[in-house]
Each structure stands twice: as structure tokens, then as C-alpha cells.
Amino acid sequence: MALKETNPMKYEAVIGLEVHAQMATDTKIFCGCSTKFGSEPNSQTCPVCIGMPGVLPVLNKKAVECAIKTGLAVQSKISAYSRFARKNYFYPDLPKGYQVSQYELPICEGGHIEIVIDGEVKRIGLTRIHMEEDAGKNIHEGGGPYSFVDLNRTGVPLMEIVSEPDIRTPAEAAAYMKKLRAILRYLEVCDGNMEQGSLRCDANVSVRPIGQKELGVKVELKNINSFRYVEKALEYEIKRQINVIESGGKIVQETRLFDSSTGVTQSMRSKEEAHDYRYFPEPDLVPIVPSEAWIEKIRQALTELPDAKRERFVTKYSLPEYDAELLTTDKTVADWYETAVLAGGQPKAVSNWMMGELTKMLNDENKSIENCPIKPEHLAGMLKLIDNGTISGKIAKTVFEEMYKTGKNADAVVKEKGLVQISDEGAIEKAVDEVLSKSAQEIERFKAGDEKLMGFFVGQVMKATKGKANPQMLNELLRKKLS
Amino acid sequence: MKLNEMTITGLRNLLDKKEIRPSEILDDVYARIEEVEDKIHAYLITTKEQAYKTAAEAEKTIIENKTALLTGIPIAVKDNMCTEGILTTCGSKILYNFIPPYESTVTARMKAQHYLLTGKTNMDEFAMGSSTENSAYYPSKNPWDTGCVPGGSSGGSAAAVAADECIAAIGSDTGGSIRQPASLCGVVGLKPTYGAVSRYGLVAFASSLDQIGPLTKTVADSALLLNVIGGHDPKDSTSAPGEIKDFTKVIGQDIKGMRIGIPEEYFIKGLDSDVEASVKDALKKLEALGAVPVEISLPHTEYAVATYYVIATSEASSNLARYDGVKYGFRRDGKDLLDMYMKTRAEGFGPEVKRRIMLGTFALSSGYYDAYYRKAQQVRTLLKTDFEKAFEKVDIIATPTAPTTAFRFGEKTTDPLQMYLSDIFTISVNLAGVPAISVPCGFSAKRMPIGLQLIGKHFDEASILKAAYAFEQSTEWHLRKPTL
Ligand SMILES: [Zn+2]
Numbered sequence: 001m002a003l004k005e006t007n008p009m010k011y012e013a014v015i016g017l018e019v020h021a022q023m024a025t026d027t028k029i030f031c032g033c034s035t036k037f038g039s040e041p042n043s044q045t046c047p048v049c050i051g052m053p054g055v056l057p058v059l060n061k062k063a064v065e066c067a068i069k070t071g072l073a074v075q076s077k078i079s080a081y082s083r084f085a086r087k088n089y090f091y092p093d094l095p096k097g098y099q100v101s102q103y104e105l106p107i108c109e110g111g112h113i114e115i116v117i118d119g120e121v122k123r124i125g126l127t128r129i130h131m132e133e134d135a136g137k138n139i140h141e142g143g144g145p146y147s148f149v150d151l152n153r154t155g156v157p158l159m160e161i162v163s164e165p166d167i168r169t170p171a172e173a174a175a176y177m178k179k180l181r182a183i184l185r186y187l188e189v190c191d192g193n194m195e196q197g198s199l200r201c202d203a204n205v206s207v208r209p210i211g212q213k214e215l216g217v218k219v220e221l222k223n224i225n226s227f228r229y230v231e232k233a234l235e236y237e238i239k240r241q242i243n244v245i246e247s248g249g250k251i252v253q254e255t256r257l258f259d260s261s262t263g264v265t266q267s268m269r270s271k272e273e274a275h276d277y278r279y280f281p282e283p284d285l286v287p288i289v290p291s292e293a294w295i296e297k298i299r300q301a302l303t304e305l306p307d308a309k310r311e312r313f314v315t316k317y318s319l320p321e322y323d324a325e326l327l328t329t330d331k332t333v334a335d336w337y338e339t340a341v342l343a344g345g346q347p348k349a350v351s352n353w354m355m356g357e358l359t360k361m362l363n364d365e366n367k368s369i370e371n372c373p374i375k376p377e378h379l380a381g382m383l384k385l386i387d388n389g390t391i392s393g394k395i396a397k398t399v400f401e402e403m404y405k406t407g408k409n410a411d412a413v414v415k416e417k418g419l420v421q422i423s424d425e426g427a428i429e430k431a432v433d434e435v436l437s438k439s440a441q442e443i444e445r446f447k448a449g450d451e452k453l454m455g456f457f458v459g460q461v462m463k464a465t466k467g468k469a470n471p472q473m474l475n476e477l478l479r480k481k482l483s
Numbered sequence: 484m485k486l487n488e489m490t491i492t493g494l495r496n497l498l499d500k501k502e503i504r505p506s507e508i509l510d511d512v513y514a515r516i517e518e519v520e521d522k523i524h525a526y527l528i529t530t531k532e533q534a535y536k537t538a539a540e541a542e543k544t545i546i547e548n549k550t551a552l553l554t555g556i557p558i559a560v561k562d563n564m565c566t567e568g569i570l571t572t573c574g575s576k577i578l579y580n581f582i583p584p585y586e587s588t589v590t591a592r593m594k595a596q597h598y599l600l601t602g603k604t605n606m607d608e609f610a611m612g613s614s615t616e617n618s619a620y621y622p623s624k625n626p627w628d629t630g631c632v633p634g635g636s637s638g639g640s641a642a643a644v645a646a647d648e649c650i651a652a653i654g655s656d657t658g659g660s661i662r663q664p665a666s667l668c669g670v671v672g673l674k675p676t677y678g679a680v681s682r683y684g685l686v687a688f689a690s691s692l693d694q695i696g697p698l699t700k701t702v703a704d705s706a707l708l709l710n711v712i713g714g715h716d717p718k719d720s721t722s723a724p725g726e727i728k729d730f731t732k733v734i735g736q737d738i739k740g741m742r743i744g745i746p747e748e749y750f751i752k753g754l755d756s757d758v759e760a761s762v763k764d765a766l767k768k769l770e771a772l773g774a775v776p777v778e779i780s781l782p783h784t785e786y787a788v789a790t791y792y793v794i795a796t797s798e799a800s801s802n803l804a805r806y807d808g809v810k811y812g813f814r815r816d817g818k819d820l821l822d823m824y825m826k827t828r829a830e831g832f833g834p835e836v837k838r839r840i841m842l843g844t845f846a847l848s849s850g851y852y853d854a855y856y857r858k859a860q861q862v863r864t865l866l867k868t869d870f871e872k873a874f875e876k877v878d879i880i881a882t883p884t885a886p887t888t889a890f891r892f893g894e895k896t897t898d899p900l901q902m903y904l905s906d907i908f909t910i911s912v913n914l915a916g917v918p919a920i921s922v923p924c925g926f927s928a929k930r931m932p933i934g935l936q937l938i939g940k941h942f943d944e945a946s947i948l949k950a951a952y953a954f955e956q957s958t959e960w961h962l963r964k965p966t967l
Contacts, residue, residue: 047585051805053578053686054565054587056719086801088847090824097804149809278847280856283690283798285720 011207011245013238014215015167016127017230019180020158021190022134022198023066029133029157030057030100037196041139041150049155051095056284059084063157064107064288065298066189067131070159071108072299073187074126081289082107084131084282089275092149093136101160103279106130107288113163113183114307115175116325124176125164134158153197159189165204165215170234177201177230178329182306186331194226201230206251207241216241217251221265223258233258237265309334317347326355332369336376345380346387353379357397361404373407374400382410390414392421392471394462423470425477428461431469432477435460446482454478487511487647488964491556491704494650498545498555505538505545505555505599508650512557512601516648519967524623525633525643527562528570529602537599544597552711553598559649561640562603563610564695565684566590573686574606574636576619577806577813577831587684588719589653589695589712596711601649605639608833609803610660610688612636613905616896617835625668626965627931631889634664634905640698641668645965651699651708655685657692658791659885659909662921665698666884666934669923669963671951672698673705674909676942677916678723680709681716687802689795690721692913701961702922702952706730709944723942733949739773741950744877748784749908755887761925761933762883765954769881772953777877781869786862787911788903793846793859794914799836800843806831838899863914870915874940879947882908884921884934908936918944922951923960932960 028035031048048055071078085103108129115122136154140147161180167173181199184190191198201224206216219241224233236258241251255274256265304312306328313324313334328334333354340350358379362372382399385391391399391414402413414420422428435457436443446453457478461469486494486508497503513531520526534557541555560566563573565583572578586594607617615623615638623638625631626646633642637654641664644652654661656674665672673696680695687693697708707730714727745766750759770776808814808827815830817823832840846855873880885905895902912919917938924935935954939947955961 047583050810052565052583052585052811053571053573053581053805054563054583054682054684055585056683056721058718058720088801088804090804090807092807092809092820095805095810097807098801276849278801278844278849278852280797280801280847280852283721284687 010209011238011242012168012210013234014165014206014208014218015173015234016165016204017163017167017173017176018202018204019161019163019177020200020202021161021184021192023063023131023157023159024188024190025060025062025066025157027060027062028155029060029063029131030155033155035156039152041148041152044152045154049095050151051097057100059285059288060157063131064290066157066187067107067129067159068290068295068298069187069302070161070184070189071111071129072295072302073183073305074111074113074129076108076111076126076129078290078295079105079107079109079288081105081287083287084285085279086282088278091135092147093138093151093154095136095151095154099133099135100282100285101132102130104281105287113176113179115172115179117172117175122172124166124172127162127164129159129161132158132160170231170238173203173234174227174231177227179306182329182331186303186305188303197225200225203230203234203237205234205237205241207238207245217253219251219253220255221258222255222268225260229258229260232260232263233265236263240265303331306331313337317341319347319351323348323351323355327351330369336369336372340376340379343377343380345376345383349383350379353383353400357400361401373405374403375409378403378409385410385414389423389470390420392467394471395419395421395467398467419468421470422465422468423473425473428465428469428473429477431461431464432457432474432481435464436481443482457482485511485515485647487515487557487650489650490700491553491650491707492701494556499550501545505541506535508555508557509534509538509599512649515646516601519626519646520648522624522629522967523626523642523646523648524621525604525639525646525648526559526602527572527574527605527620527639530569530600531602533569534599534601537597541597541599551596552707553593553596555597555599557599557601557650558593559601559604559640559643559652560590561606561637561652561654563606563655563686563688564590564653565686566600566603569600569603571603571686572619573610574608574618574620575832575836577827578686579619579813581812583684585684588681588716589684591684592712593653601643604637604643604652607636607638608836609686609799610636610655610657610693611799611835611839613659613663613902614890614892614895615639616892617833619833622892625889625931626967627669628889628929631891631931632667634667634885634889636660636664637672637698638664641665641670641672644668644670644698644700646967647964651697651704653695653708653712654698655688655693655695656909656913657688657694657795658913659906661696661698662909662919662934662936663885663906665921666936667889667932669932669934669960669965670698670700671702671705671920671922671955671961672696672934673709673920673944673948674912674918675709675713675944676723676918677913678721679713679918679942679944681719681722683716683718687798689798690802691798692791692795694913702920702948702955703731703734705920706734706948706952709948728945730944730948733945734952736949737773738769738950738953741774741879741946742777742877743769743774743950744777744779744873744880746779746781746784746873746880746882748781749882753886753904754883755927757925757927758883758885758887758933761927762881762935765924765935766881768957769950769954772957774950779873779877779880781866781873781911783862783865783869784911787866787914788907790859790862790866791906791910791914792842792903793855794863796839796843797846797856797859798843800840800847803832803836803840835899866911867915870911870917870938878940879950880938882936882938884908884936888927888929888931888933912938917941918947920947920951922955924954924958925960926963
């Protein structure tokens with residue numbers, strides 16, 4: 001369903017995001033089952049996570065650590081006393097008939113995340129971060145009058161990061177998501193893999209005429225599972241709400257589902273149909289009272305976060321903001337960069353090669369930097385060969401491609417392929433003479449003023465020397481001979 | 484005396500001296516079950532074959548002088564404790580076919596001490612009730628008068644002990660479910676401090692109140708079983724950390740100077756006159772043994788029953804949500820998912836369980852939470868404070884266990900409130916989380932047993948066991964046996 005264009009200038013959106021991040025623990029939050037993705041259905045279950053009678057949860061300390069770490073990284077207040085609560089509802093993928101979550105007393109409160117929009121820094125406040133267990137998965141296939149339930153995901157630890165309604169545009173929402181993902185990946189508390197469901201997002205959206213103080217009626221958008229969809233879903237929903245208002249209608253408080261295949265949001269349930277979750281404190285778990293010493297220990301072990309790293313890259317390596325931003329979005333990229341620089345690569349040159357050739361090659365094969373066949377030290381080695389004149393910048397591209405293909409270092413590639421630059425004046429002169437002897441016509445035209453032909457001569461010599469001629473020497477020789 | 488009539492302590496002695504063999508004890512126990520079970524219905528299932536197998540292993544360990552605390556001792560277990568590979572129904576139709584693939588911590592600990600499981604005992608469905616009349620299968624009968632209830636919900640366990648159909652039994656107590664049937668059947672019933680015994684594998688009724696404990700013929704056996712089943716369990720986050728105490732050590736210590744609090748709120752109108760007389764005699768006996776009676780007040784007692792029925796039902800409404808027909812147990816197919824849920828739960832649960840699920844669901848509903856659940860939690864804190872204040876002045880508190888002796892079948896089934904009031908003296912103890920023991924202290928004119936309740940401070944089971952033992956040894960109530 002296409003929506004008619006409206007005048008968005010008269011309205012502003014108010015958006016708050018609830019992001020569910022799967023915490024990077026080896027085992028589930030209340031039992032010892034593995035959290036590995038993609039295993040045989042129900043192979044990672046036990047009496048505790050499938051809700052058998054009489055079993056009891058035992059809190060995974062690593063999960064609490066992940067949540068505290070995240071809270072510290074985004075300047076949240078770590079609660080001295082927090083507890084779990086039961087969220088009660090019936091569904092086949094919820095074996096106990098309740099989800100263990102946090103309600104009145106979450107592990108972290110407050111905090112903020114900074115995003116950059118049109119070069120301006122904007123601070124998005126956080127309401128809270130709380131821990132909870134994931135539900136399982138209902139599988140509807142086979143066509144029979146029944147469904148299947150896979151409980152491997154049941155009890156996988158999640159943290160829900162709830163933002164304040166500080167976001168105003170879909171672009172801000174996307175920037176927030178990206179920054180949050182970067183922080184979580186930096187902290188190694190979540191792998192950020194949206195395809196595998198490690199990061200999921202719900203949004204609360206309302207619109208109001210610009211200048212109006214009170215908030216519009218809010219709609220909850222569920223099931224936004226990729227960065228692309230965050231923007232798309234919000235754009236659609238904002239337009240839809242403006243349309244409703246413009247045509248004299250009223251927004252109803254409801255939950256809507258985003259369908260990524262059609263790009264449309266559809267009503268899932270109204271406020272009246274909303275569940276009464278009957279939250280109450282989980283009596284099977286004791287309150288979480290993290291000691292000051294433990295929190296301090298986690299704080300001490302915090303890694304440098306994207307913003308700090310970006311600033312450091314700018315000052316320490318004299319990188320432009322643009323380069324630093326791109327290189328620090330992902331921690332593995334940043335680490336790769338710094339390894340190459342520490343191995344002797346000139347900082348700006350490393351950045352250029354990474355953002356240029358390397359990114360292109362990786363993108364072509366849909367590879368991430370973790371699986372890059374070139375080692376950062378090898379890039380630094382190649383840059384040294386350019387610096388000391390062993391290879392030309394042009395040859396370097398060939399060397400780089402070969403390094404990518406074979407995983408070998410630059411020295412080995414240059415040696416094997418005989419790619420050492422020719423800096424012997426006699427040899428270059430010989431090649432120049434040969435080319436000029438066959439190019440009487442072009443020489444005429446050049447001398448008549450067609451300066452562009454210089455490129456032609458360089459090209460021909462390079463071709464004859466398989467690109468190995470020292471470009472500087474070649475240029476000088478050509479100019480001398482043609483003048 | 485037949486071996487099934489003996490105590491753990493007595494049998495331990497004979498077994499260790501190799502005067503008897505475990506299989507001989509089983510012979511007498513199962514002969515007794517054969518003889519009286521038709522009249523008592525204490526058990527839901529018996530596990531005779533497995534028991535004899537374990538007895539054979541026990542004999543070996545005895546010959547090798549490697550006996551453990553419960554080697555060769557036949558013990559019955561309430562059917563709400565999960566026993567690996569053995570049917571565990573919780574007295575409910577909804578778990579009519581449930582065979583757990585895991586063992587509860589309590590039975591695992593008894594297994595580690597080589598106990599012989601005689602069978603799983605009858606109970607009110609999901610431990611909700613005070614008479615076993617809510618069992619989905621059949622009610623158990625009081626061995627002292629089979630026209631009367633044995634109490635509940637651990638009525639099967641209490642009846643089995645009283646009728647000598649086992650040497651001891653394990654029960655669970657959420658609002659009095661060990662102590663009230665112990666009182667009504669004339670045996671010893673101990674509810675330990677909340678957190679003293681692991682709840683892992685105990686089918687949950689009300690998680691913040693449930694506690695497992697022993698039903699025994701003597702106080703010494705109670706102490707011994709507490710030694711076996713108590714102590715920290717990493718599988719239960721609410722189980723208390725720390726070392727296990729040896730509670731048998733206090734057995735036999737004198738109680739001179741022990742201050743015993745007598746709360747005025749427990750000697751009220753509605754208290755049966757025979758019960759009152761017996762309990763007052765018991766208090767005199769304790770005084771004669773050197774204890775010092777102190778009048779105390781537990782001012783919020785009158786709110787205990789109401790508070791309990793908000794908290795327990797709220798937790799139950801959530802704990803029982805897992806019985807939905809999807810994964811295990813009873814299922815009645817329906818035209819769609821919701822229909823299946825509704826039919827399964829409508830047919831799988833009995834009326835009292837459904838009543839409590841509805842009460843709890845209501846109490847937790849948005850708009851009512853503050854008025855009911857939150858308020859109840861606040862009153863619970865006041866009740867706890869009552870006990871804390873009282874325990875500044877006294878070492879233990881003595882009260883009747885139940886307001887009456889065993890009542891007749893059907894007498895209270897039409898009026899749930901009347902039934903709820905039979906736990907009026909036991910409920911506060913669960914809300915406060917303190918330990919309490921019921922010990923036989925007399926008989927009514929109709930020759931029905933009466934129990935004395937002794938309440939202790941948190942984790943001070945030692946004091947109540949000490950006092951209960953001293954009292955027991957100075958009386959002969961515990962030696963009487965019902966004629967069947
Ligand atoms: Zn598990």
C-alpha cells in the first residue's frame with residue numbers, strides 16, 4: 001500500500017527504541033545449556049529451560065556482568081539492588097507460561113548514547129537496561145494441523161536497552177542503532193548479528209505538529225530486525241500517522257507489526273487487546289546486589305569505546321575525522337588498522353588502502369575483516385616496499401590483489417611474480433627509445449602541442465616493462481627525450 | 484514389635500549390629516501396606532520392586548561396613564517431589580503420566596544415604612488443601628479414625644507414618660501442610676526455615692513459602708532426616724549458604740531456662756477445648772522441665788490467613804501456568820491453540836486448584852496489584868517483624884498446631900473459608916519463613932491426636948528440636964498407635 005506524500009515539515013516524530021541484545025555468554029541465563037546458534041531443534045535444552053515441574057533457575061553471573069559492563073559504558077547508574085520479575089502469558093514458545101524479566105527494579109537506570117547527525121553531536125538518553133530470558137521459536141511448516149516448537153533459544157540471555165523518546169527522525173534512529181551496536185560489539189557483550197537475531201528492535205512512535213508540547217498517541221512497532229528496516233519502518237509509520245491526522249482521523253494506541261517484505265506496518269493488537277502481564281517479583285531468584293568491588297573491577301576492565309577511539313585516531317595518527325569515524329565503527333576494523341600502523345604502516349596510507357582497495361575486495365566477496373586473507377602486518381610490509389621504491393604505487397595494486405588471493409606477504413609476492421620496480425636508468429631508457437622509435441606520428445602531434453599524449457607514452461613504456469618502470473624516472477626521461 | 488513399627492534410630496542400631504537385614508524391614512513394611520492400605524489410601528503408588536533392589540545393594544554395604552545414614556531405611560515421599568523414572572503426579576490429573584527425567588535434591592540426598600523409597604504418597608492436588616480431599620485420585624484416611632481426614636496437604640505422608648506403612652516420610656509445607664497433618668495423625672512434623680532445604684525438584688505451589696520437611700515417629704528421627712536433606716544447594720538460588728549443622732547433637736540437651744513465648748492471639752475463640760486443654764498441659768510440662776513461659780503478642784496474626792491466600796495464590800497462578808498441554812502431562816485437543824489450553828486446564832485441574840489460580844490471577848491483575856499483592860507483601864513484612872520482636876524476648880514460641888482435631892470427610896469441603904481456617908496457626912510461620920515443629924501432645928475425648936507447635940528463630944531448628952525432644956521424652960503420646 002503506497003501512501004500519499006504529505007507535508008512532513010509540519011510535523012515532528014517522537015521516537016523511543018527498545019533494543020533486545022543477546023548477551024554474549026556461552027550458556028543460557030538460568031541453566032547450563034549452550035547458546036550456540038543454528039543447532040538441531042531442541043538439542044540445547046534441559047528440564048530447567050523447558051519448564052518441567054519443580055525445576056529452578058540459577059542466574060548466570062556472566063550475564064549480569066554483560067549488563068553491568070554495558071551500563072557502565074553508557075553512563076547508566078548500576079542498581080545496588082535489582083531483581084527479576086515474572087511476565088505472565090501463555091504461548092507455546094514460552095514453556096513456563098511466564099518470561100523471567102526485570103520490571104520494577106532493573107539492573108541499570110539512566111545513561112545516554114551520543115550520535116552524530118549532520119556533523120552535530122546529539123545525545124539520546126537511556127531509560128534503563130534490564131535483563132531477561134529469550135523465548136523459543138514456533139515453527140509453522142509441514143502443513144499439518146499443528147506447529148513445531150524449538151526451545152533452543154529459550155533462556156538465552158537478553159538485555160533490553162530502552163531509550164528515552166529523544167529520537168526525532170528515522171535517520172537518528174538508524175544512527176542510534178549503529179552506535180549502540182558498535183558499543184555492544186566493542187564491549188564484546190553482544191555479537192550484534194541482526195540476521196541471527198542477536199539484535200532486535202521495537203520502536204515507540206508518535207507524531208505531533210511542530211511546536212506542540214504534548215505528545216501524540218504512541219504506536220508500538222514490533223519486529224524490526226535490520227538497520228535498513230529501522231529507517232524504512234519508521235519512515236512508513238511516521239507517514240502513515242501524519243496521513244491519518246491530515247485526513248482528520250485519530251491515531252489509536254496499538255501495537256503494529258512491520259513486514260519487511262512489503263515495507264508496511266500492520267495492526268497487531270489494540271490497546272484493549274493488550275496483554276495484562278501480571279508482573280510480580282520472581283520468587284525463585286534472590287535480588288541482585290552487586291558489590292562495589294565487582295562493579296569497580298568491571299569498570300577497570302572496560303575497553304576504549306568508539307568515540308574515544310575515534311578521537312584518539314584523529315590526534316594520534318593525524319587522521320581526518322571521516323577516516324577515523326569509518327575505521328572505528330567496528331572494533332575489529334579499528335584493531336586491524338592499529339595493528340597495521342604499529343607494524344610500521346604510515347597511518348594515512350593504511351587508512352587509504354583499508355577504505356579503498358581492501359573494503360572493495362571484502363565487499364565483493366561479502367567478507368568481513370575477521371576473514372580477511374591479508375594480515376595487517378602484510379599491508380604495512382607492502383607500504384614499506386612502496387616507500388623504499390621497491391615497487392611502485394601502481395604495482396602495489398597488483399601485489400595487494402595477489403596478497404589477498406594467496407595470503408602471502410608482500411615480499412614473497414614481489415619476489416615470486418618478479419614485480420620489483422625497474423630503477424635502472426639504462427633499462428628504462430632502452431624501453432623508452434623502443435617505444436619512441438615506433439611512435440613517429442604521436443611524437444609529431446605531441447610536439448605540435450597535444451600534451452595529452454604524454455600519458456600515451458608513459459602507458460606504452462609501462463606496458464613494455466609490465467608496469468615495473470619507476471614512474472618518476474620514466475617521466476623525467478620522456479620529458480628529456482621529447483623536448 | 485514388628486520392624487515397620489520402629490523408628491529410623493532404632494532400625495539403624497539393629498542394622499548396624501547386623502541383627503536384621505534391610506529386606507526384612509521391607510517385608511514388614513509391605514506386609515503392613517498390604518494389610519491396611521485399602522483402608523488408609525496413604526500411597527498413590529508403591530515402588531516395591533525398586534525398594535527390594537535397593538535393599539539388596541544396602542545389604543552389601545552393611546556387610547562391607549560402609550553404611551550411610553539411611554542405609555536400609557524405608558521412607559515414603561510425597562508425590563510432589565520429582566523422582567527420576569518414577570511417576571510424579573502431584574496429586575493432579577494434569578500430571579497423571581509425568582515421569583521426571585531428574586531427581587529432586589531432597590530425594591537425591593536421601594539416595595546418597597541409601598534410603599529405600601517405599602512409594603509416593605497421596606496429597607491434595609498441587610499441595611492445595613488441608614485434608615487430601617482435593618487429591619485428583621482419592622482421599623487418604625486418618626488411621627485413628629478412617630471416617631476422618633488425615634489433614635493435608637501431606638496427608639498421605641502423615642497417614643503412612645501413623646499407620647506404620649513406612650518408617651518415616653517426606654512432606655512439603657506451604658501453609659501448614661506438614662505440621663497440620665502431623666498434628667491430626669499424631670506424628671512429628673517439621674517445617675524447616677525457608678531456605679534450609681532445597682526446593683529443587685519440588686513441584687512448586689507457592690515458591691516463597693514452600694519448604695520440604697520430614698514426618699516422623701519421633702523427634703530424633705526428625706533431626707536425623709533434617710541432617711540428610713538440609714544444607715545449601717547450588718541448584719536452588721533461595722537455599723541458604725553455609726555449612727550443614729548436626730541437629731542430632733541437640734537431642735537430649737536439657738531446656739532449663741529456655742524462654743517459651745505464648746502468644747495470646749493463638750488461644751482464641753474457635754479453638755477446640757480439648758486442644759486448648761492438651762496444649763496448656765503441654766506448656767505446664769515444658770515449665771516443669773525448666774522452661775520459662777513468657778506471655779507475648781504477635782499482633783498481626785489475624786491478617787495472616789488473608790495475606791497468605793493472596794501471596795500463595797498469586798505465585799501459584801504463575802507456577803501452574805506451565806501445565807498447558809504443550810509439553811507433557813494431560814492434554815485435551817481443541818479446535819485451536821486457545822481451545823486446547825482451555826480444555827486441557829479445565830479438565831486437568833480440580834476445582835480448588837482452579838479457584839486458587841483465579842484468585843491469584845485476579846490479585847496480580849493490573850489495577851488490583853497494589854490493593855492485593857503489594858499490600859499482602861507489606862503485611863507479610865509486618866508479620867515477620869512480629870516474630871522478630873517476639874524473639875527478642877523468647878527463645879521459642881509454643882502454640883497449638885491446629886485449632887481442632889481431625890474433622891470428618893466432607894465437613895469443610897462445601898466452605899473453602901472454613902477449610903482455610905484449619906491452617907490458621909501454621910500459616911504465619913510460612914509467611915515469616917521461620918521453622919516450626921508439631922509434636923504429639925495429647926488426645927481428644929474422641930481419642931483423636933492433638934499437636935503442639937513449637938516455632939523457632941530463623942535457622943534455629945536446634946532450639947525447637949531440643950524442646951520438642953525434651954517434651955516428647957517426658958510424655959508417652961508418641962508411643963500410642965492407632966488400632967486398625
Ligand atoms: Zn537448559
